[in-house]
Amino acid sequence: MSAAGAPDDGTLLLRQRVVGRSDRLVMAIVNRTPDSFYDRGSTWALDRALERVTQAVAAGADIVDIGGVKAGHGPPVDEAEEIERVVPLVRLVRQRWPEVIVSVDTWRAGVARRACEAGADLLNDAWGGTDPQLARVAAEFDVALVCTHTAGIAPRTNPHRIEYDDVVADVVRDCSRLAQRALDVGVDPRRIIVDPAHDFAKTTAHSLEVTRRLGELVALGWPVLVSVSRKDFVGETLDLPTDERLPGTLAATVVAAWLGARIHRVHDVAAVRQALDMTRAIAGDAPPLVAVRGLR
Incomplete structure (x- = not known):
């Protein structure tokens, strides 16, 4: 084990799939919400959500991340409503795509429990351990857990003039603390993931610095998940609206x-899959799919 408690070989275990250090996984965003910042409710209806999963899997998604509550401000969604939005879709995806890793984006242990009972493999706790019981659910069901840096702000809260002496040091410290808490309650170390949480409790300058210095978080040894897809830090950097942020x-x-980020949570599965495959080939971690130029 590393000093942080991560497996020395970098092993990540998702369901029964062993993910190596050089692998790059695509996590497709599927929102069962009527008001998400990018898709604006396009997958709110159950049949549309299933269509989105079908498209994502065909485009190369390794993981499907199902969420029932918008990350930002909006109408309240209580636990019972979140369960009703999320659990039926989890059950259907598990039945129809047995090889796909099913993730649930929730900060509530009650939702996590019902999702695991329906077949979820991964709990994406995007609000940094707000409910400490969620890690216990991950341990009980032997599923993976994402430990996320949010600087202790409440769920669905936007940052306001938040300051850090060193944002990356804070990310490393908080993710380490949450990973240790997960270990302490019995989560398999091969199932712990950390996320620096771009935009969450961060200005655009913070998110850019976290990206630039991501190696400091990777050095902990835990697999790193990033969720940069069409986020505000991209939009503000380029002064572009959400629908023009793909480049x-x-x-x-x-x-x-x-x-070193190993899991990429995205809206645009096909484009990101190609970008990651090209990156792996340049790094020498995967061969070209075709290699005949100059050889015949």
Whole structure:
């Protein structure tokens, strides 16, 4: 084990799939919400959500991340409503795509429990351990857990003039603390993931610095997940609306992958899959799919 408690070989175990240190996984975003910042409810209906999963899997998604509550401000969604939005879709995806890793984006242990009972493999706790019981659910069901840096702000809270002496040091410290808490309650160390959480409790300058110095988080030894897809830091950097942020997203994705991020949570599965495959080939971690130029 590393000093942080991570497996020395970098092994990540998702369901029964062993993910190596050089692998790069695509996590497709599927929102069962009527008000998400990018898709604006396009996958709110159950049949549309299933269509989105079908498209994502065909485009190369390794993981499907199902969420029932918008990350930012919006109408309240209680636990019962979140369960009703998320659990039926988890159950259907598990039945129809047995090889796909099913993730649930929630900060509530009650939702996590019901999702695991329906077949979820991964709990994406995007609000940094707000409910400490969620890690216990991950341990009980032997599923993977994402430990996320949010500086202790409440769920669905946007940052306001937040300051750090060193944002990356804070990310490393908080992710280490959450990973240790997960270990302490019995989560398999091969199932712990950390996320620096671009935009969450961060200004654009903070998110850019986290991206630039991502290697410091990777050095802990835990697999790193990044969620940069079409986010505000991309939009503000380029002064572009959400529907024009794909090129900036791909640039941030490639930098993060090159620095060691292993899971990429995205809206645009096919484009990101190609960008990651190209990055792996340049790094020498995967061969070209075709290699005949100059050889015949």
